[in-house]
Every structure is written in structure tokens, then in C-alpha cells.
Amino acid sequence: LAKTTQPISMDSYEGQEVNITCSHNNIATNDYITWYQQFPSQGPRFIIQGYKTKVTNEVASLFIPADRKSSTLSLPRVSLSDTAVYYCLVGTMNTGFQKLVFGTGTRLLVSP
């Protein structure tokens, strides 16, 4: 399973765009990149997943360069409620399921 490296923490203000970059230098050909969000005392919640180029949903965008050795989660116009830990994970389907290995995560603090 590819190991991921991401900043321990980030600070932002309401209304700003936040970009969290994750490094995964030994990503395998079949690996997908997935991001989860976790609020205190809650289980993680799936945000977005991608394989290459750019993926966008109603919550975030995920940018993946051609070499796929890194990825950037972009949160547009953050609010206080976006304060959470964001985990970048890399893995592949293994006979029908994905084994998640969580890294340290990035603790995002959004201030007024």
C-alpha cells in the first residue's frame, strides 16, 4: 500500500480557498486516490476520489498531475464548519473491497 505524506496542520479563514497537497511517490498503477474528512467524535466521511487529471463534486476538487505522485484537495470558500481532519489515502480494489490505510491526516482550522 502506497504511503502518503501530507501537512500536519493548516490554518485558513472563512471564504478562502484551501488546497491540501498529499505526496504518494510510490503509487501503483491500479491505485486510486481518496480523501476523507473527519470531524471530532465522528467517523470519517468520504469526500472525493480520483485516478488522474481532475475530479470535481459538490464539495471539493481533486487535482492529480500526470505522474500521479501527488494530489491536491481543493476546498472552495471554506466555512467554519470545514474545520476537520482531512485524510489522503491511496489504494486499490482488492477482490471487491478497498483496504484503507490512513496516514496522519491534515488538521484544518478555519477561523472567522
Next chain:
Amino acid sequence: DAMVIQNPRYQVTQFGKPVTLSCSQTLNHNVMYWYQQKSSQAPKLLFHYYDKDFNNEADTPDNFQSRRPNTSFCFLDIRSPGLGDAAMYLCATSREGYNEQFFGPGTRLTVL
């Protein structure tokens, strides 16, 4: 709404006294997972069920057992809890062939 339910949300047990945590799901997913998350750490996979097939992680202590009597329910048994087993225990599910895992709110276990 379809969801993953964990009971109880908070559990207190005594050192060495067996404890069982429960998880139920209305998603009809065939894969269920148990994670352990200690304070300020990332979730760590303990084991998972793929249908009725049980898969233990190599570093999961023997003290931890699991049962899945049917598709909807899964139990985590801690035979002799130690102080180091105090943590949040997260249950998650996924559908075969899909990457996204759906997490429950977790059970916070305190060992006295």
C-alpha cells in the same frame, strides 16, 4: 436514511472485563470493517468481513475478536480490555466493487 449505526456511543468497562461493541447497517453492504482510533491518531484497521469471510490484520491483537451473524450486524469483542485499548472504535461498510466506505459514528471505549 440508510446508515451505519453503532451502539453504544460511549462504553465504560473495567480492566479485564469482556466488552462487546455492536454495529448495524441498513445499506445492505457485504463488506464490514472495524477500525480502532486512539486519541489524536488516524483510524487503524483491525479486521474486516467480506460477506462471511473474516480477514484479520496481521498486527491486530488476539484480544480482539469479531462476529458477523448476518449481513446487517457485526460485533467487536474485546476479551480482556487493557488500559491501552481505550479508544474510539469505528465500524464501516462498503459495497463490493466500490471504493467508498461508510463509517458509523463510533463507540468511545473507556477502560477503568
